[in-house]
Amino acid sequence: MSDIQSEELGRRRFQIRKEKAVEEACERIRRARKEVWESLSSEDRDALRAILGDTWTRTDNTQWASYAFSALSEKDIEIIIGLGKQALKMTKSPDVIAKTLDDILGRSR
Numbered sequence: 001m002s003d004i005q006s007e008e009l010g011r012r013r014f015q016i017r018k019e020k021a022v023e024e025a026c027e028r029i030r031r032a033r034k035e036v037w038e039s040l041s042s043e044d045r046d047a048l049r050a051i052l053g054d055t056w057t058r059t060d061n062t063q064w065a066s067y068a069f070s071a072l073s074e075k076d077i078e079i080i081i082g083l084g085k086q087a088l089k090m091t092k093s094p095d096v097i098a099k100t101l102d103d104i105l106g107r108s109r
Contacts, residue, residue: 022052025069029077032070036077047084048077051101054087058098067105076104 026049030037040048056064072080083101086092 018053018056021056021064022049025052025067028069029072033072033074033077036074040081043085044081047081047088049084051080051084051087051097054094055098055101055105059102069105072104076107079104 026045029048080101083092083097087094087097
């Protein structure tokens with residue numbers, strides 16, 4: 001296998017692991033806060049997935065595993081979605097967003 005194919009395979013594996021982690025987190029949120037989840041627009045869900053994916057890439061596996069997504073409050077979910085929208089629009093520093101999100105997710109442990 002060439003180096004290029006090997007690199008592409010590694011990137012694809014990383015992407016698949018990230019997508020799986022994000023979907024599992026969203027599923028935990030959906031199960032715990034069904035009424036909130038059902039009220040979210042597709043834009044809100046996309047923003048949530050985007051910010052969770054970005055967070056997954058910035059955190060180590062132990063830290064990610066410690067987050068209790070099912071313990072997030074409705075207010076926490078709203079804030080996280082807002083952060084996701086800011087991240088997508090690049091209206092706030094990624095470091096500030098990451099710190100705020102870690103504070104929220106850290107409280108949910």
